[in-house]
Amino acid sequence: MDYFLTYSVYVLIISVLMGLSTWKLFKIMGYNPLIAFVPFYNYYIVLKETGHSKWWAILSYLPIIGPIMMTVFHLFLMSHFGKSSFVQKLLTIILPFIYMASVNYSKDPEVQKEELYLTNEEHLEKKKDTFVGSITFAVVFATVIHIFVxxxxxxxxxxxxxxxxxxxxxxxxxxxxxxxxxxxxxxxxxxxxxxxxx
Incomplete structure (x- = not known):
């Protein structure tokens, strides 16, 4: 019972932080801003909009793997809004809700336009590279934190x-x-x- 209560509080806190730091981004993507506060569904929308497998949203709040997957989803969202430099990725990992909020409350965040000349195969290859790169970056960074900090x-x-x-x-x-x-x-x-x- 204590574990369930702790888990529920954890999900609630993360969902509120996610909503406060991304509601405007959800609105720009064409969704009700309140969706940013809904656990699992908010990450489902991020995956849908960035063209990744939507079932990955189930992994977002699982023990051990959940924080890694949330970090990856945050990276996807920031990349969707054109924030994909090394420094921007680092800020998304170290200070996720603060950095996403700075993008969210900036003057005019815009969705990054996909290259129209890419074929379907090239789009799939790009998505695979993005996912593998994001997972690797998040795991390596988290491992370094666990070892040294x-x-x-x-x-x-x-x-x-x-x-x-x-x-x-x-x-x-x-x-x-x-x-x-x-x-x-x-x-x-x-x-x-x-x-x-x-």
Whole structure:
């Protein structure tokens, strides 16, 4: 029950932030601005407008993969409005709702016009390249953050029960302890300490 409540609050907060930072962009794309606040459906519209597989919207709020997919969808949306330089992508990843809000509330955001001379095959190839590039960029950036800056952990045992309970989640500041190499030959991003422990 606690997990469901936490998850519901998380979805609500993300949906409100998404709506506040993109409602005008949805209006420019021809939709009711309130759609920007609707969980899952807002990302469905982003995928529809950018020409990507719409079922990916289901992945937007899942644990572990959800934040990565949301980042990718934000990159798609910003690219749709012509914000696709390296710096703009970096801002979309680091400060997603702040940067999207700056675009949203700017004077006249415009949808980037697709090149009319591309064939269907070239459009499909471009979409594949965009998706692979966005996923790679988001995963690499998130992995770097997890290794060098901060990482979420779950408390596995009751050894710290007076202060932390089993199952509690916390973020560890990596700057406090310094960088440490993985203790196993294969480190899977976002699953540190859960698979192939030695």
């Amino acid at each position: 901060t990482q979420p952990f779950g408390i596995p045992t009751g050894s710290m029960e007076r202060t932390l309970m089993v199952g509690d989640f916390l973020f560890v500041n990596k700057w406090s302890y310094g960088y440490r190499m993985p203790m196993r030959p294969v480190a899977i991003p976002f699953l540190q300490g859960t698979i192939m422990d030695t």
